Amino acid sequence: DQQVKQNSPSLSVQEGRISILNCDYTNSMFDYFLWYKKYPAEGPTFLISISSIKDKNEDGRFTVFLNKSAKHLSLHIVPSQPGDSAVYFCAAKGSGAGSYQLTFGKGTKLSVIP
Template structure:
């Protein structure tokens, strides 16, 4: 059973505009959420994270929003650049005795066009 879902397999955005990637989760025990970026033939690269005690975390052009009541998080990229074109994975962990194992969504492929 998939506990983290990314319902949009792909997204296309023009350079300079905002990219919004969405993620939903079902397990209310998740307390830490992360976004990873992945290029073909490479491993996932950590982008940004947020703890369940916060509702927003910002790092440069990247902002993650968490809505715990809706079990929803989103990643905003502003402004989008062609180099942002990659697959973005949302992940969640329960921490503690779970060993911080990450539960991943299936990814959203972002294409930023010039």
């Protein structure tokens, strides 16, 4: 039973355009959400996060939107660059017992075409 779902295994975007990666979750106890970026043969690196008390968080070219009622979040990358090509994981944490555990989606492989 997957609690964090990334339904698009892959996404191709032209350089300079917007990349939108989507994530859905089912556990209403989650209240902190993170995006990690992973290059081959490297560990995931933290990209951006959002608390459930917010609906938007922005950091440079990266913006994460959270829709709590729909249990949906998305990562926007504008403008997309070839170096953004990687696998992006959505992850979630709760605030109760086990709040240190990250629950990950399966990932979306982003390819930015020059």
